[in-house]
Structures are given as C-alpha cells and as structure tokens.
Amino acid sequence: MKDLAAELGVSISTVSRALKNSPEISKEMCERVKTLAKKRNYRPNPFAMSLLKNSPRLIGIIVPDIVTHFYSSIISGISDVARKNSYSVIITSTYEQYELEKQSLEDLINIRVEGIIACLSQETTDYSHFDHLADQNIPLVFFDRVCLTEKFSSVITDNVESAQKATEHLLATGSKRIGFIGGSNHLEIVQQRKHGYLQALRDHKIPIEKELVFCKKIDYKQGYEGACTLLSQANPPDAILAMTDSIAFGAMRAIKEKGLRIPEDVALIGYTDEAHSNYVDPPLTAVTHQTYKMGEAACNLMLRRLKGTEKPKQIVVPALLSIRESSVKNRV
Amino acid sequence: MKDLAAELGVSISTVSRALKNSPEISKEMCERVKTLAKKRNYRPNPFAMSLLKNSPRLIGIIVPDIVTHFYSSIISGISDVARKNSYSVIITSTYEQYELEKQSLEDLINIRVEGIIACLSQETTDYSHFDHLADQNIPLVFFDRVCLTEKFSSVITDNVESAQKATEHLLATGSKRIGFIGGSNHLEIVQQRKHGYLQALRDHKIPIEKELVFCKKIDYKQGYEGACTLLSQANPPDAILAMTDSIAFGAMRAIKEKGLRIPEDVALIGYTDEAHSNYVDPPLTAVTHQTYKMGEAACNLMLRRLKGTEKPKQIVVPALLSIRESSVKNRV
DNA sequence: TTGAAAGCGTTACCAG
C-alpha cells in the first residue's frame, strides 16, 4: 500500500480510502488507485486487519476425528457455509481423548478464532474447559454429542425417533422378532436409540426380551459377534437393528456366514451414509443422518451468535430412513 | 501486555523479555511476570506476531473433497505433523472443480498461509495459477495428483508399480483377459496406473486390446457403466482392475447385476481403504494407499521447504496389495 | 478531497 501511494504520488490514507470506495474521494482518484492495485497484485494484509479489529474471520472446529464420514461430512457443511460468509475454518481432532480436546481448545483460543464449533470426545465427562469459554465470551456451538445446553447452542439428531421409526418399519414389512445391537450403555446415543427401539415394541404391545438386546462396543467386531450371539439362540430374531454403520456391516457378514438370506431370513437396518449403504449386497436400509445439513445448521448458529448475542438454541436435524433392500420381507 | 507492565510497574519491553526467558533478565523479575501473566490469563496475540514476522504458522491444504476417506486420511497425517510443529492448517475443498480450485488458492494466499499443500482437481488442465506461486515465493507441495514437478515437491504413490503388481496378481491367480477402468486421461495417475497395467500385459506377452480399457471419469457411476460396457462385449474380460474405490464399487454392482460371480466369472481388484474393502461381499482385493503416511510426508516436505530453500523433491510412498477374496480364481 | 498522525500488540534495537 505504501508502494502504491508512492507510485501514485498520493498519501497512504488516500489509497486506503480509494480502495474501499470512501464516498469522499474523487472518482478519478479512486479508479487510478484501483487500477494500479490490480496491476501490482495488491492484497490487503489480514493480520493488520485482525490486529486492528480483532476479528480474524476464523472459526475453529473440534471433532473426534476427521476420517469418519459422519464428521467429515459435517465439517464439509460447516466450512461451505463459513466460506460463503468469508470465514475460514481451522479443524482439530481429539481422537476421542479428553486431554487432546483440552489441548485443541487451548490452541484455538490462542489462535484467536472468533468462535468454536465442537463435538465432545467419548472420554470427556468433565466440561469445565468448555464452561470457561462462556466467561471469556467466546461463542461455542456443540453438535451431536453435546453438553451445557443452557449455556451453548447445539445441533443434534432425533435419536429416539429415528430408532423408533426404523423399528416400526421392520414391523410393518413383515418382521416379528427384532434384535438390537448397540454400544456401551453410558453413551447417550446408545440409550436414546435403544429407547426408541423399545418404545416401538411397547407401542405394538410386543413383549420386550432382554436376550434380543446386545450392547458391548461400537465397532465391526462387536457387530459381528452381536449378530452371531443373537442368531444362535434357540428362538433367534428375524430382524436386527444395528446402531451404527460398522456394527451393521459386521452383522451383515455374520448373517451371511450363517447361510441366512437378507431380508428373507433376517432383515437388517443400520445407520450409515448414502454411499456405503449402496455398496453392499443387498443394499442396506439405513437411518441416514443429514450430516451436511447438520454442519450448515451449526455454522449458521455460530454466525448468528457472532453477529448479535443470541440465546442458546437447540436445532434438531431429523435423520431419514432410507429404505433399500435389506429390510423389506413382504414386497408388495 | 500493557496492563501487565502497568500492574507490575515495569516497562512493556521488560515484560516481553521476561515472557520469553531472555537471558538478560533477573530471574526474580522473570518469575513475577510469568506468574501474573498466568493469573491474568494472558495470551500473546498471534496477529501482532504475524504482522511483525509475516509468518502466521499456518499451512493451507487444497483437496478435491474432505469426505473421501483417501483425502481425509491424508489431511489427518498432514495436520498431525503440522500441529506437532505448532502449525495450524486451513482446509479448502475444490469439489473437483477448476474454478473452485483457483478460488481456494486465491483465498489461501489472501489469508497469507506460509505454504500450500494441494491435490489437483479432476477438471484442472491449466496449471498457471499454481505456476504463479513460484514467483510469489510461496512454497507448494503436491500430493497424489501432481504437476509442474520440476518446480514443486510432491508426494506420490507408486502408481505404475501398484497397477502392475495388481495385474500380475490377477494373471497369477487364473485370470486371462483383464479389463481396466480408469478416469480422464489427462490425469497423471490415470496414465501411470494404466501404464502399469499395460506393462504387466506386455511382460506376459498378452496382446493389448483397446476395447478392454474404459476411461471416463472417476466416480461410482462411471465404474458401473464401465463394467457394463466391458462385460457386454462379444468377448468380455474375466477380470477387471478398477482404478479407485468408487469405480470398484460401481463395477462390483454391475457384475452382480449381470448375474456373474466374483471372482469365478469376473475377478475384481480396486483401490480402497482397509475398512470398506472388508464390508463388501466378497471382500475386495485392493491396492491400499498408506494415506496417513503420505500426509505426514507431504507436511514434512513443506516444513523443510519452509525452513530453508530446498530443491523440489519427490517422495514415493508405496501402496500395498491387500489380497482378499474378489480376485483369486484358482484357490490352491 | 486529501494528508498527517495515532494506534492495534508485539519484538528488537539502542541507550542507559
């Protein structure tokens, strides 16, 4: 900018004003400056700006990991909305560890992000590090795994409803005895989805059988073992609701290895993204989270907080039941 | 910092020095300053630093998208190395579009990242926007899909070798006529993988047939259509080498829909990550990229460039052939 | 309509 001023023989202030179309400047001058600026490939230095205004137009994101489709898709939604509002995003991963979560938070604050969008790690049970943000007046929005909802806005999915709907779909399409494979009971999403499953059974006056519920860990192996356990019972289920994608794929393998047909012998519903549900055989009926939308919602919540102080708000982005071939016994 | 100085009754310079353990300051003073700094929750303002040193400790990443496992895993590798060296990363997605790639590049330069790590979009055939970076002296490292290799460092996989090995594996396990499904020919990885495939055929004195090669775009749909086209020929192949994961899954569906068995009728090899290869039926033999390692390598290359000017350098991270069930016709 | 100068938070150099 100094160079531009020198080259045009005017002052720096003039250049500054010309560049932002200050109404109190001659059009001619304005044009001259802009032309030269373009020619010299001038770019405003954002650090000077940030230093001045203390608004770096930067949003921080904290996720358990970026490799899981669920998170990467949400990040995608967040950063697209951010970019459209000329914000940039910085992403940090906790790898589900409490210590790394604290570290990430610290880093983002040091970088002086304007706000933080976060999803809790599995390990986190103490929320004080987030609590402090309220004092420092740094906006925070949670998604999926949330806490301190009176203080901070959040975006969640309808876990109870989605599991309930999935169960009802199974009942409506010819399944009678439905098994459930979940994860550690202390996780809220496990409780909620199991709750939805049980609710559907209750609504249909179907007695609840403990043996049909298998809850250990959320991974492929436990999905496989869960299905093996359920199917080797004396009176095995004729349908399984699997609580996550890895569990569903593990269960699918177990069913096939037993020589059972999907959905004729055992119907199956999972929670997965669009693409991978279609890659398997038969295509998997699944609850699909509107992850991109969740990301957009989270970012919009943040942007609104950034503009004016708004009351904490929850947004529920409903999950969709994508019916494919793995669940429908009685084709019409 | 000003407040700290005032509160302690010393000058700002003293505080600054105390905070960075300048050897020319009394230990006592040093302690006093640090204690108060902690108490007042002082954090250095990174923008002032960046303004001063013009080094924001920020690295920009440009990827086709962040949702694909291949990219998210590489990003994971990059950002872990970056964080260990107290760099942050900013990620932008091109969604495979040339215009968005130019835009992303522009944005990152405006934000004043110290360097950029990029993977070309499928659309990109004109590299001048990257070429300009060399003039502006902004370090650039490419990965996977690369260009201008005399000017910029890059991290690639051994595309020729991996495709060659995969083809040879097919030949060694009973396949005779092998088809190839790839993407746009202007992409180097397409050329290289095709080259490896052809090389293997040549080595085995197998005549090359143009009709066995299908190269359009890299996505699920083209994988499906490619396989359909190949398999509906008068003399169809009995094996297919699919150049990416989405192509492989598309091809798998096409093969099944035609009522053909894998691998008995048509053997199939893809390029995918560990997890999803195992989810499909039959488990997919695949070339597995060491994506996290590639990310680490790219970031290390960048860090070295950032420290001293280094000559452009290529790093080859070999891919691994994970043999599963989809490829082996003649079980021993 | 334009120019001069202060100030944003920090470091570094030069004096004391």
Added chain:
DNA sequence: CTGGTAACGCTTTCAA
C-alpha cells in the same frame, strides 16, 4: 538488567 522507540500494514480521526 531495564526502558524507550521504531517498525509491521492498515484504518481512522483530525486538520488542512
């Protein structure tokens, strides 16, 4: 060992 001051790039009064 410590204080003063210039400088980083830009915006914004205040004066002319």
